[in-house]
Amino acid sequence: MRSDSPSPLAPERAETxxxxxxxxxxxxxxLRDVFLGATGLSEANLRSRAQDPDLLISTLDFLMMDDAWVMAFCDAHGLAYIDPHSARQSLPGGAQHHWT
Known part of the structure; x- marks a missing residue:
């Protein structure tokens, strides 16, 4: 494991x-409208797929596109700024593989 990698979270915590x-x-x-536009999902699809690991990973990827969004989200939920990244890595299929 790389030294700059986030600590893994329990799958339940990552999903939460x-x-x-x-x-x-x-x-x-x-943000909702931009997210829906970027994913191509409708609000109905969003509700029906809320537990889908792929959607959850996409949600975290979208959030992490802007540091201000990450900070606002984490501040609102009392989370460390690294937690969205740790959650993404801990979701099924969320680990990023490096070619190096």
């Missing part, structure tokens, strides 16, 4: 953080 991120995004109209 991802679901919190999804709810946070949906609660911000401007």
């Amino acid at each position: 953080i991802a679901l919190q991120a999804l709810a946070w995004l949906v609660g911000h109209d401007d």
